[in-house]
Amino acid sequence: MLSQKLIENVLHAALSKGGDFAEIFVEDKLSTRIRLVGGLIENNISGRDYGVGIRIFDKLNCIYAYTNDSSEENLIKVAKEAAAALKSAPMDLTLNFLKGNDRDINPIKIIPSTVDKKNKVGLMKRAYEVAKNYDPSITQVIVNYLDEDQKVLIANTEGVLAEDRRVRTRFSVASVAAKNGEMQEGFYGPGASMGFEFFDKIDVEEVAREASRIAKTMIDADYCPSGVMPVIMDNEFGGVLFHEACGHGLEAAFVSKGTSVFANKLGQLVASPLVTAIDDGTIPNGWGSTNIDDEGTPTQKNILIENGILKSYLIDKLNGRRMGMESTGSGRRQSYKFAPTSRMNNTYIAAGDSSLEEIIANTEWGLYAKKLGGGSVNPATGDFNFAVMEGYLVENGKIVKPVRGATLIGNGLKVLELIDMVGRELDLGQGMCGAESGSIPANVGQPPLRIKSLTVGGRKEDK
Amino acid sequence: MDYRQLSQEILNRGKEKFQDLEVFIQNSKEIEIRVFKGEVDKYGISESGGLSLRGISNEKMGYSYTEKLDESSIDMLIDEAYENSKYIDSPDKEIIFEGSDEYQEVKIKPGNLTSIPAEEKIQFLLDLEREALGMDKRVSSIQMCAYQEFQSERYIMNTKGVDLSDNNSGAFVYISVIVKDGEDTKTGLSYRIFNDFNEIDYKEMAKEAVEEGLSLLGASPIESGSYPIVFKNTVFSDILSAFGSIFSADQVQKGLSLLKDKIGKEIACDLLTVVEDPFLANGFYSRSFDDEGHKTMYKKIIDKGVLKTYLYNLKTAKKDGVESTGNGSRGSYKSPISIGPTNVYVEKGDKSLEELISSIDKGLYIINVEGLHSGLNEVSGDYSLSAYGYEIEDGKIKRPVNQITIAGNFFETLMDIEAIGNDLEFSMPMFGYVGSPSIKVKKLSISGE
Numbered sequence: 042m043l044s045q046k047l048i049e050n051v052l053h054a055a056l057s058k059g060g061d062f063a064e065i066f067v068e069d070k071l072s073t074r075i076r077l078v079g080g081l082i083e084n085n086i087s088g089r090d091y092g093v094g095i096r097i098f099d100k101l102n103c104i105y106a107y108t109n110d111s112s113e114e115n116l117i118k119v120a121k122e123a124a125a126a127l128k129s130a131p132m133d134l135t136l137n138f139l140k141g142n143d144r145d146i147n148p149i150k151i152i153p154s155t156v157d158k159k160n161k162v163g164l165m166k167r168a169y170e171v172a173k174n175y176d177p178s179i180t181q182v183i184v185n186y187l188d189e190d191q192k193v194l195i196a197n198t199e200g201v202l203a204e205d206r207r208v209r210t211r212f213s214v215a216s217v218a219a220k221n222g223e224m225q226e227g228f229y230g231p232g233a234s235m236g237f238e239f240f241d242k243i244d245v246e247e248v249a250r251e252a253s254r255i256a257k258t259m260i261d262a263d264y265c266p267s268g269v270m271p272v273i274m275d276n277e278f279g280g281v282l283f284h285e286a287c288g289h290g291l292e293a294a295f296v297s298k299g300t301s302v303f304a305n306k307l308g309q310l311v312a313s314p315l316v317t318a319i320d321d322g323t324i325p326n327g328w329g330s331t332n333i334d335d336e337g338t339p340t341q342k343n344i345l346i347e348n349g350i351l352k353s354y355l356i357d358k359l360n361g362r363r364m365g366m367e368s369t370g371s372g373r374r375q376s377y378k379f380a381p382t383s384r385m386n387n388t389y390i391a392a393g394d395s396s397l398e399e400i401i402a403n404t405e406w407g408l409y410a411k412k413l414g415g416g417s418v419n420p421a422t423g424d425f426n427f428a429v430m431e432g433y434l435v436e437n438g439k440i441v442k443p444v445r446g447a448t449l450i451g452n453g454l455k456v457l458e459l460i461d462m463v464g465r466e467l468d469l470g471q472g473m474c475g476a477e478s479g480s481i482p483a484n485v486g487q488p489p490l491r492i493k494s495l496t497v498g499g500r501k502e503d504k
Numbered sequence: 505m506d507y508r509q510l511s512q513e514i515l516n517r518g519k520e521k522f523q524d525l526e527v528f529i530q531n532s533k534e535i536e537i538r539v540f541k542g543e544v545d546k547y548g549i550s551e552s553g554g555l556s557l558r559g560i561s562n563e564k565m566g567y568s569y570t571e572k573l574d575e576s577s578i579d580m581l582i583d584e585a586y587e588n589s590k591y592i593d594s595p596d597k598e599i600i601f602e603g604s605d606e607y608q609e610v611k612i613k614p615g616n617l618t619s620i621p622a623e624e625k626i627q628f629l630l631d632l633e634r635e636a637l638g639m640d641k642r643v644s645s646i647q648m649c650a651y652q653e654f655q656s657e658r659y660i661m662n663t664k665g666v667d668l669s670d671n672n673s674g675a676f677v678y679i680s681v682i683v684k685d686g687e688d689t690k691t692g693l694s695y696r697i698f699n700d701f702n703e704i705d706y707k708e709m710a711k712e713a714v715e716e717g718l719s720l721l722g723a724s725p726i727e728s729g730s731y732p733i734v735f736k737n738t739v740f741s742d743i744l745s746a747f748g749s750i751f752s753a754d755q756v757q758k759g760l761s762l763l764k765d766k767i768g769k770e771i772a773c774d775l776l777t778v779v780e781d782p783f784l785a786n787g788f789y790s791r792s793f794d795d796e797g798h799k800t801m802y803k804k805i806i807d808k809g810v811l812k813t814y815l816y817n818l819k820t821a822k823k824d825g826v827e828s829t830g831n832g833s834r835g836s837y838k839s840p841i842s843i844g845p846t847n848v849y850v851e852k853g854d855k856s857l858e859e860l861i862s863s864i865d866k867g868l869y870i871i872n873v874e875g876l877h878s879g880l881n882e883v884s885g886d887y888s889l890s891a892y893g894y895e896i897e898d899g900k901i902k903r904p905v906n907q908i909t910i911a912g913n914f915f916e917t918l919m920d921i922e923a924i925g926n927d928l929e930f931s932m933p934m935f936g937y938v939g940s941p942s943i944k945v946k947k948l949s950i951s952g953e
Contacts (some may be wrong), residue, residue, distance in 0.1 A: 224762065224882070446881075
């Protein structure tokens with residue numbers, strides 16, 4: 042993407058006023074987004090993101106600059122402007138690029154840009170028909186198609202000169218059901234680090250039915266009761282629980298500064314012994330998988346919590362310096378516009394040995410959260426929240442009726458201790474995770490599990 | 505190649521394939537500074553931008569964009585936009601605008617951000633951090649102490665004769681402190697949005713953040729039930745902003761807003777007036793033309809509880825047989841035209857915050873909500889948000905409350921407003937620049953213990 046000579050010159054310019062590490066990140070990304078509303082293609086936009094980020098470390102200080110103009114003249118200028126924030130003597134630099142990338146954990150069969158848009162549009166229309174005709178209560182359906190093909194080059198003064206290509210495809214359906222002046226929405230949006238062959242793996246009609254099924258179920262649902270109760274969370278996107286309650290708190294960005302509730306807790310029991318949690322950037326074709334992270338470090342499978350004991354954090358280079366620890370291949374960023382920091386890839390709680398049926402049968406009264414929406418957390422306090430998209434009331438070990446409008450809140454350190462049943466059927470769900478270094482694709486996951494008691498925010502007060 | 509020349513070249517060449525075309529360019533320069541423990545932790549500088557092309561061929565609009573702004577991108581832009589247009593089958597009439605007759609000038613007080621040296625900005629943050637850390641023994645560390653500044657420019661040029669440009673600038677300072685008392689950890693924050701560096705005071709900000717954090721120590725949930733609520737000004741503006749799409753004509757026309765058929769009808773308590781003012785002095789989103797080149801205009805969206813208008817762009821206005829309200833908006837050059845607000849605020853009432861609080865026997869003063877991107881549904885109006893604040897008893901703040909949710913339906917909440925404060929404040933711009941005074945609501949469901 043850039044010549045080795047140019048890269049060397051930029052890295053030299055970046056360290057011309059001191060500093061002990063310099064990095065260049067080049068990104069060239071093609072994306073296509075198509076949107077269908079009410080059966081008709083409404084928008085169809087494609088384009089190219091292109092830019093270069095230059096980063097300098099001076100011990101624990103980080104300087105970051107980016108630009109769209111990758112001419113040698115401009116890159117040297119930007120590198121020197123960034124270096125101007127430092128006031129020391131130039132660092133003696135011998136560049137020897139030995140660390141490349143020869144992995145291919147996300148093999149791609151069909152590059153999206155080689156596929157006729159007619160085929161993409163065709164899938165969307167098929168999904169629309171199925172979603173719309175699912176039930177008379179479905180009044181509106183929106184289908185979104187996304188593909189992107191991101192090429193990156195990362196080089197640094199530690200000898201990394203690596204390229205990676207990240208191809209991703211996502212397909213989502215949002216269905217709206219209406220009745221008596223009320224509306225409810227159902228959403229389902231699978232994605233993967235795959236090309237157009239993704240559609241051999243998923244059935245768009247099933248995606249459509251799932252979105253409409255949720256909307257239809259929720260329009261007929263009563264409001265969720267509020268209060269503290271046992272909560273059963275199903276697999277797949279239920280993993281947003283661990284992602285918010287704990288995952289962000291394990292990111293070195295917070296841990297290294299002591300601003301996470303999980304700081305200084307390595308080796309300690311932080312969860313129920315039933316909990317083993319993993320972040321794995323190497324799952325083949327996983328939505329959050331890459332060969333190398335956005336700092337050029339190969340991704341890896343990190344055991345975060347094993348049988349309740351905290352084993353590892355998620356670490357990037359800069360925060361690793363602060364902690365005196367190696368990167369775990371977790372340095373990620375949305376684009377060249379962001380300096381990378383520690384982030385999750387594909388994070389999940391490992392399978393246990395109960396079945397979902399057993400968990401429900403063992404619950405006298407509580408909430409079964411079948412589908413969850415998004416959430417957020419304050420890593421300093423550990424307080425988290427997330428939304429239930431599809432919920433059911435459980436009474437005497439049986440699902441009795443659907444309930445809507447619930448939010449779950451709690452505290453990360455406490456909630457992991459309260460997990461008292463873990464199921465067998467592990468599955469992952471796809472989401473976009475937003476934090477300091479932008480919005481990135483990440484898998485969340487878990488088997489079905491039960492939390493002994495959690496605050497459920499609903500609108501119905503009496504039990 | 506300069507932008508004008510490049511744009512002209514694209515328009516000229518694109519004429520072969522399109523009836524009409526438009527180029528939209530956004531550029532920005534940004535500075536970001538963060539300090540941690542008395543040192544600059546991060547220093548970021550950037551200059552970037554992008555160009556979007558859209559064109560009408562056979563009455564269909566195709567879009568493309570690029571961040572590689574040079575001669576080599578021209579053919580790709582035209583070919584992609586043309587190819588994309590072929591698949592559009594929405595029957596709505598697409599419009600490349602010929603321009604408004606006149607544009608009202610925005611009178612913004614010129615900022616001084618670029619003339620302040622970086623050292624002074626860094627010093628401000630160092631002072632802010634030190635002040636906050638030294639204020640109380642229970643301040644254990646600083647979660648974030650950051651400054652962000654941007655200068656942006658916008659160009660719209662099309663084959664109908666529109667040739668417009670403007671620029672905007674602004675900055676934020678943000679501090680979030682962590683306070684600890686034994687195992688009890690809380691955070692407190694303070695931020696400022698400004699265009700004049702002399703307007704901000706680090707001592708005031710440090711005090712605000714630390715006091716908020718300390719006041720929350722010892723917080724616990726409240727018994728679940730239904731309580732009257734006072735929303736802090738910035739909390740209500742965040743919620744209003746998150747529900748902003750209910751006013752979009754596009755959402756209404758697609759059957760995704762419950763405000764359909766509600767023009768001229770009472771949708772809120774008669775104390776409530778919501779204004780959109782694109783000419784607001786110091787308005788973060790002040791502008792004289794929208795992203796389609798249409799003039800912007802002052803309007804009341806809700807007047808004394810009655811819904812007066814939706815927000816329109818050209819396409820949705822044509823569909824409803826009305827004029828565009830100047831709300832054509834693109835998130836960026838990567839997004840197609842949609843609808844967005846500029847500066848929107850709830851007109852202030854006549855009660856002080858103390859009066860709102862003192863009117864409640866038993867209730868809550870909510871100072872923060874979380875989960876706005878997930879815990880509310882713009883289509884149904886339902887929301888359930890994690891919240892914290894204080895319990896009110898006999899008209900006075902009694903104690904801090906956390907680990908609760910507040911739940912309701914926004915359309916019902918608008919009707920349930922009982923009093924409006926006189927303390928209008930704008931919150932961090934997200935979807936528009938939105939402000940509100942503190943607001944008292946009759947009752948909401950609280951889930952706690």
